[in-house]
Amino acid sequence: MKYLKVLVADDESGMRRGVRKVLGKFNLRLENTDEEIGFETVEAADGRETMKILKSQPVDLLLLDYKMPELSGLEILERIKAEKKDVMTIMITAYASLDVAVSATKNGAFDFLAKPFTPEELKRVVEKASRSLIAHREAKRLAEEKRKVRFQFLSVLAHELKAPLSVLESYLQIMKNRTAGNELSDYDHIIERSLIRIDGMRKLIFDLLDLTRIESGEKKRKLENIDLVEIARTSIETLSELARGRGIDITLHAPQKLTMVADRSEIEIILNNLISNAVKYNKDNGKVDVVIESDEGKAVIKVSDTGIGLTEEEQSRLFGEFVRIQNEQTRHIMGSGLGLSIVKKIAQLYNGNVGVRSQKGAGSTFFVYLPFKKEERKNESR
Amino acid sequence: MMADNKKILIADDDIDMLEQLKMQLQGWGFEVIEAESQEEAERKLERLKPDLAIYDLMMENRDSGFVLSYKTKKKYPDVPVIIVTAVTGETGLKFDAGTEEMRRWIKAEAILDKDIRFEQLKREIDRLLGEDR
Numbered sequence: 001m002k003y004l005k006v007l008v009a010d011d012e013s014g015m016r017r018g019v020r021k022v023l024g025k026f027n028l029r030l031e032n033t034d035e036e037i038g039f040e041t042v043e044a045a046d047g048r049e050t051m052k053i054l055k056s057q058p059v060d061l062l063l064l065d066y067k068m069p070e071l072s073g074l075e076i077l078e079r080i081k082a083e084k085k086d087v088m089t090i091m092i093t094a095y096a097s098l099d100v101a102v103s104a105t106k107n108g109a110f111d112f113l114a115k116p117f118t119p120e121e122l123k124r125v126v127e128k129a130s131r132s133l134i135a136h137r138e139a140k141r142l143a144e145e146k147r148k149v150r151f152q153f154l155s156v157l158a159h160e161l162k163a164p165l166s167v168l169e170s171y172l173q174i175m176k177n178r179t180a181g182n183e184l185s186d187y188d189h190i191i192e193r194s195l196i197r198i199d200g201m202r203k204l205i206f207d208l209l210d211l212t213r214i215e216s217g218e219k220k221r222k223l224e225n226i227d228l229v230e231i232a233r234t235s236i237e238t239l240s241e242l243a244r245g246r247g248i249d250i251t252l253h254a255p256q257k258l259t260m261v262a263d264r265s266e267i268e269i270i271l272n273n274l275i276s277n278a279v280k281y282n283k284d285n286g287k288v289d290v291v292i293e294s295d296e297g298k299a300v301i302k303v304s305d306t307g308i309g310l311t312e313e314e315q316s317r318l319f320g321e322f323v324r325i326q327n328e329q330t331r332h333i334m335g336s337g338l339g340l341s342i343v344k345k346i347a348q349l350y351n352g353n354v355g356v357r358s359q360k361g362a363g364s365t366f367f368v369y370l371p372f373k374k375e376e377r378k379n380e381s382r
Numbered sequence: 383m384m385a386d387n388k389k390i391l392i393a394d395d396d397i398d399m400l401e402q403l404k405m406q407l408q409g410w411g412f413e414v415i416e417a418e419s420q421e422e423a424e425r426k427l428e429r430l431k432p433d434l435a436i437y438d439l440m441m442e443n444r445d446s447g448f449v450l451s452y453k454t455k456k457k458y459p460d461v462p463v464i465i466v467t468a469v470t471g472e473t474g475l476k477f478d479a480g481t482e483e484m485r486r487w488i489k490a491e492a493i494l495d496k497d498i499r500f501e502q503l504k505r506e507i508d509r510l511l512g513e514d515r
Contacts (some may be wrong), residue, residue: 159468166496167398171501174402179409190405193398290390
């Protein structure tokens with residue numbers, strides 16, 4: 001159980017005792033987190049004491065009497081506002097006058113209680129304030145978290161873009177200084193490597209564009225009837241040269257046609273990413289199997305390779321942004337580290353999901369499930 | 383040639399950074415031993431003593447350069463170490479081997495930004511190898 005601290009500031013001791021008794025027995029259940037909230041009360045008999053407590057300890061809710069010796073409720077409200085304290089104030093007034101209500105709300109009070117009030121009225125107001133406070137804090141926490149994730153993303157991105165630039169710059173310097181000799185052919189290797197790095201950088205920028213379009217929702221999605229099998233065929237064809245170069249066979253296992261309502265470019269991104277990974281992370285003369293099928297209301301895309309495989313720890317991190325599995329075998333393979341996180345994001349647009357089964361050293365199978373829309377039936381033809 | 387026979391161990395997990403550093407060092411007449419990871423550098427250190435070592439800070443671990451530097455010094459206290467890093471410009475984290483106190487825990491003679499020019503690196507190497515030119 002979590003406790004919220006309530007400061008009862010009132011010069012009538014009977015009032016303070018009454019509130020403490022009621023709130024001491026009052027619990028609140030938060031439905032969405034299934035959490036129980038209890039209340040712990042502290043008391044102040046005048047305005048000065050109220051400020052002292054507010055300064056010395058964190059207080060969540062303040063039940064503040066409007067008329068108190070030393071410092072009035074309104075003065076305290078002003079100070080809380082000036083010091084930007086994270087406390088929710090409920091004003092207690094002897095007579096519910098509109099004037100007091102207006103000036104208190106202007107100064108940041110959340111709600112009112114008019115004396116005399118019943119235990120039920122007290123609980124109702126405290127409950128409302130507590131829920132609002134908790135929701136507010138949760139929203140703040142999420143915003144902060146989002147800010148952090150964004151900062152992290154940007155700093156990694158900056159690093160990933162800077163690295164190839166430094167590489168190119170140094171290679172050019174080496175050429176400029178004729179460090180390796182006077183013949184152009186002395187620099188063939190450098191030129192080859194520079195082109196590879198430029199390629200990698202372009203891929204990163206394109207992946208980044210895909211990602212921001214998906215995330216911002218700005219890209220106009222064109223949902224239409226598309227044939228998954230046809231897209232898979234095209235994708236395999238595009239990548240077959242890369243595969244042939246290393247003796248890798250790509251085989252498609254699919255019906256004649258499997259249609260679903262989807263955005264063509266999104267499905268292309270999924271298939272291109274999965275199949276090119278299966279080639280890149282394969283062993284020479286390995287195999288890639290692409291399966292397209294429908295299963296209980298969803299389209300299934302499965303891409304298996306006979307490559308280097310992943311440990312369980314690697315599998316758990318794999319779908320994050322800029323995650324690249326670094327080891328002896330992957331060091332020479334270029335990649336942006338964004339591909340699989342994009343695949344996952346797209347699958348989520350279709351209320352689908354992604355996954356991987358893998359064995360280190362033996363190979364991996366990546367699968368994507370994309371549920372059909374309810375009105376779609378009978379998508380497959382043989 | 384002044385740099386004759388001096389052996390430099392270099393470690394970087396970016397094969398291009400490794401390649402160009404090697405070319406440049408060879409161009410200056412050094413003998414170069416390469417390592418593509420912290421682990422490979424550690425293995426090479428077991429077998430030979432370089433005259434100087436240049437380590438990338440972040441390889442398979444975020445502090446690979448520091449760890450390598452520490453291990454180098456433990457085995458060969460007189461081998462100077464240079465750490466190159468891209469970290470400073472990107473995160474605002476600043477390491478500086480300019481003070482005695484920092485050198486005590488970092489264990490490297492110099493920490494250089496990855497963007498430095500080869501000439502600056504050359505000056506640093508000459509200083510640490512005691513060549514005056």
